[in-house]
Amino acid sequence: MAEVFQFELVSPERLLLSEEVTQVVVPGTEGEFGVLKNHSPFMSTIKPGILKVLKADGSVTEFFVRGGFADVAVGGLTVLAEQAVPVSDLKPDVLAQQIKDAEEDVSDAKDPEAKRKAQETLSQLLEVEQALKAA
Amino acid sequence: MPSLKDLRNRIASVKATQKITKAMQMVAAAKLRRAQEAAEAARPYAERMGEVLANLAVAFEGRDDAPKLMSGTGNDQVHLLVVATAERGLCGGFNTNIAKLARDKARSLIAQGKQVKIICVGKKGYDAIKREFGSLVIKVVDLRSVKNVSFADAHAISDTVLSMYEAGEFDVCTLFYSEFQSVIAQIPTALQLIPAVLPKKDDAAADAGASAVYEYEPDEAEILEDLLPRNISVQIFRALLENSASEQGARMSAMDNATRNAGDMIDKLTISYNRQRQAQITTELIEIISGAEAL
Numbered sequence: 001m002a003e004v005f006q007f008e009l010v011s012p013e014r015l016l017l018s019e020e021v022t023q024v025v026v027p028g029t030e031g032e033f034g035v036l037k038n039h040s041p042f043m044s045t046i047k048p049g050i051l052k053v054l055k056a057d058g059s060v061t062e063f064f065v066r067g068g069f070a071d072v073a074v075g076g077l078t079v080l081a082e083q084a085v086p087v088s089d090l091k092p093d094v095l096a097q098q099i100k101d102a103e104e105d106v107s108d109a110k111d112p113e114a115k116r117k118a119q120e121t122l123s124q125l126l127e128v129e130q131a132l133k134a135a
Numbered sequence: 136m137p138s139l140k141d142l143r144n145r146i147a148s149v150k151a152t153q154k155i156t157k158a159m160q161m162v163a164a165a166k167l168r169r170a171q172e173a174a175e176a177a178r179p180y181a182e183r184m185g186e187v188l189a190n191l192a193v194a195f196e197g198r199d200d201a202p203k204l205m206s207g208t209g210n211d212q213v214h215l216l217v218v219a220t221a222e223r224g225l226c227g228g229f230n231t232n233i234a235k236l237a238r239d240k241a242r243s244l245i246a247q248g249k250q251v252k253i254i255c256v257g258k259k260g261y262d263a264i265k266r267e268f269g270s271l272v273i274k275v276v277d278l279r280s281v282k283n284v285s286f287a288d289a290h291a292i293s294d295t296v297l298s299m300y301e302a303g304e305f306d307v308c309t310l311f312y313s314e315f316q317s318v319i320a321q322i323p324t325a326l327q328l329i330p331a332v333l334p335k336k337d338d339a340a341a342d343a344g345a346s347a348v349y350e351y352e353p354d355e356a357e358i359l360e361d362l363l364p365r366n367i368s369v370q371i372f373r374a375l376l377e378n379s380a381s382e383q384g385a386r387m388s389a390m391d392n393a394t395r396n397a398g399d400m401i402d403k404l405t406i407s408y409n410r411q412r413q414a415q416i417t418t419e420l421i422e423i424i425s426g427a428e429a430l
Contacts, residue, residue: 013173
């Protein structure tokens with residue numbers, strides 16, 4: 001049995017999860033990373049994706065997170081996400097709407113930098129959609 | 136002296152008003168509970184954000200390459216005031232108090248020779264401000280169609296503010312809102328958004344933070360650049376939620392007062408109605424008796 005640590009998932013609207021878990025897989029901007037107990041202090045921004053939580057009783061909960069950052073401190077892991085929805089509550093049409101918005105952003109973007117960023121968000125969202133379909 | 140019929144009408148109309156104020160009070164009470172819950176639910180996020188920013192800020196203290204959102208433009212000539220109020224009236228001194236605080240600030244800034252620009256969130260604040268500073272108001276954000284404030288609303292406002300800042304349209308940004316203390320106490324507050332005022336860590340926490348060497352991915356500068364605009368959205372979101380809780384609280388106590396006043400008025404009117412009715416009966420009786428005696 002792996003050791004547990006404190007994990008909190010917070011969105012601006014509410015505190016989604018605060019409990020002891022054994023492992024969390026976070027979709028970081030520069031790659032997914034797993035966090036176990038006694039991870040060294042670490043901070044990363046996150047990209048839109050699926051956050052996987054392995055609870056102390058062995059069950060797995062998945063959340064769709066978007067925009068924000070993860071903060072691994074001595075006390076545990078805190079993920080602050082601008083948007084966080086349990087995957088079970090995630091409607092395909094919500095995601096489809098976001099993809100549509102992202103596509104509009106790409107076509108509306110004026111300077112190349114903004115276009116690149118919008119394109120990145122779009123591809124990340126599409127990736128998530130793929131992942132969800134596969135699941 | 137109003138006639139009996141006038142009094143009857145008067146009583147009926149005050150009773151109708153009382154019913155309305157009573158209903159409004161009850162609605163406000165129900166909404167207050169929801170608004171308070173929303174404000175409380177948003178608190179952990181804002182607190183965490185503050186902690187993380189304070190952590191990061193330590194690393195940047197005294198460095199020249201700190202982001203402009205934190206260090207400011209090095210100027211304080213142009214001030215932007217974001218005044219957040221309610222969309223509706225009938226909530227006691229709520230809107231007036233916020234507008235008054237903002238007006239005082241604007242007046243003192245102008246007296247110091249600074250330039251002032253104003254963004255109004257909510258119609259009532261604009262109404263109160265436009266008389267004196269109408270020409271300074273550059274934008275009015277309308278949230279009338281919004282029932283429950285969501286993060287997206289706050290985000291839209293912060294986007295406006297940030298794009299103005301990047302365009303160099305102002306140097307210092309202050310947000311005005313009302314902090315919710317209790318149903319009877321709401322405190323109009325001015326909060327400086329840009330340059331960011333970060334919570335100072337106490338020494339013990341600072342030591343703990345310093346001993347733990349953080350790794351950053353991407354590096355500190357990029358994270359900070361990402362976080363500061365986010366922090367502004369969060370602060371605005373928090374202010375809007377506090378505001379909506381305060382508004383409902385203020386409305387609740389205002390309507391409670393109004394209901395009580397209406398009750399007092401009904402009592403007074405009823406007494407004078409009864410007196411008059413009695414006087415009329417007495418007069419009629421005297422007329423009948425003296426008529427009978429004359430026979």
